[in-house]
Amino acid sequence: MNQPVELQPDETFVLNVGPQHPATHGVLRVKMEMNGEYIVHAETVVGYIHRMHEKMGEVKPYPQFLMNLSRLDYLGAMGYSHCHALCVEKAAGIEVPKRAEYIRVLMVELNRVSSHLVWLGAFIMDLGGFTPLLYTFQAREHILDMMERITGARLTYCYIRFGGVSRDIDDQFIQSARDFMPYMRKELIKYHKLITGNIIFKKRMVGMGHISPEMCRKYGASSGVARGAGINFDVRRNEPYSVYPELEFEVPVYDGCDNMSRYMVRMEEIEQSLRIVEHALDQLPDGPVMPKKAPKIIKPPAGDYYQATETARGTFGVRLVSDGSQTPYRMKLRSPTYSNMHLFDEACRGLMIMDAMAMMGTLDLVIPEIDR
Amino acid sequence: MGKESIPESIVQLAIADDIIKIGRANSLWPLTFGIACCAIEMMATGGSRFDMSRFGAEVFRPSPRQADLLIIAGTVTKKMQPGIMTLYDQMPEPKWVMAMGNCAISGGPFAIKENYNIVLGADTFLPVDIFVPGCPPRPEGLLQGIIELEELVSDWKRFKDPEKAHSRQPSIRAQADKEV
């Protein structure tokens, strides 16, 4: 690659990317100090969609806060509601029936597939290819139809409640989920044929956008960013919760530390999520979906509680400080995109702007999650 | 905004004006300005199942200088408000604004008593023409908003008889429900 010309400090110019920009996945602003096409210094400005979730966590009672979790990361909303429900149930000591946990895992994994499909379509559109967006959105509609039949919503679900789920699944859902497996596997082969072997794609991805494991550790990165740097870290395996210990799946890890590794990690995750769904459907037990004595008023004992789960974007954590009343004293939401985005400022120094945008796409960002 | 006010000119061509207005209605070019959750439903509307391109509106322009419809899809915060004003001012006339989703209409689920950061609706600082409710609205809702806006732009109704406009083919879900 050509090296940039050495310039005096006052010969750089500042390029403002965003907040309205087709490639920033939401309202994100990056102030880039440029030397021609090369980035000298980047500063991310966030906060354009700060919607006061943590303040609402302190003024709304526990059941009223359930709807906020879906609006944090709307693409993988089920995983967030799952984490919050697990935390409050741990605090208040609510038992969840086995069938409800299996249904939760089913929904979370299907949601993960649909989130990765949106990521794939939007990412390739950033690089300049419009077609995969249409294919992935079409495949995603199948999942949304399935979930809408049961939960009533396409995007922002309020399905996971304290103690279980709000409605049971029926045979038609199970049958359509089973029919979806071979369809999605064929689609994955189509995406690999269309995208992964493409020479232009490879030139933009292989060896570009280096993020080292040490940088991941200093910033607390997770999901594709860490697993694409060789770190074998997935909360479902490292810190098991719910019924994941009983389900068979692998955690894909690539140690290239470049854009291609992060991309391949997420593609493999789609396949592994399909395996989890299949296995969960085989093992689905009978029973109720809410406990018999579901508490009407949630009042966890005073104390400090923490729960982390693996969502489509990475490690999501809920820190709940309770004072024994019906509203939390402090509800802290630790979002994975916050840590993943943070390392962009350091990692994009010296890159050309187009490579930096490609790297931003592989970080899998959803901006409302940063701003909460 | 409603009807645009064009200054009186000496030569007026009524038929040409009508044709131009129908042309405008059939090719509304939105600005790519998805803020939050509603943006995903906007992208899904541009996808192949709901297909906004049948109504001429799939050409999302990244630059406000080339767009004529500003779809505010998501919550407006105090930090973002000056940015939206700049975008609106940069769009050339004639232009229209659609408030998509409950947040853009009135603050939505974030309009709490302790609100310190949300602007309670896009119509507090912009002249909004069409409101599409929902959290998020279904893609069909957004399409309905575009169809209503077309009627507002030109005096031409796309579907003269809405009942007849329903597809004769039952939806996938209705077919599947029948089989159960």
Next chain:
Amino acid sequence: MIREKLKQALEHLFPAGEAVPPAIVAEGEEPAEKTPREAVIETDYATCGYHLDIKTPPEQLIEVVSLIDQNDFFIESITGVDWIEEGEIEVVYDFSRYDFDLCRVVVRTRTDRDNAALPTITGVYAGANWHERETAEFFGINFIGHPHLVNLLLPEDSDIHPLRKDFKP
């Protein structure tokens, strides 16, 4: 086990040894005993979700965090909690590990509500930069030595501290 290793490494900083776990005061109750200022406590993971709870005064904070960094933990999050009844703001640091030797470490430190100030740990963990900026703007804490302590989520010119308990919009 990393937990034992870390406890041994921290011993020279906390000569007092283990103490009774502090109780958070429920609404309307009086605290049973004065909560200790510094201690290393092993907690029950199944009930509260973390393994080690380290309470430290602000002066020792950087040393504790450096020890944790040398043992290969990653920073997960920094939380502020406003204890208005006691007139203090508590800042909670969460650390965890990437490998399978699971150990969640929570470091707590307290400072006065008026003139809240804490040393910054950005020298140890670069990722604390944004976390500290957010805690600073929401609670009004000054992190001494922070390279760029400006508002992160709120508008640049705003000077409100929304998550304090006496905040009126």
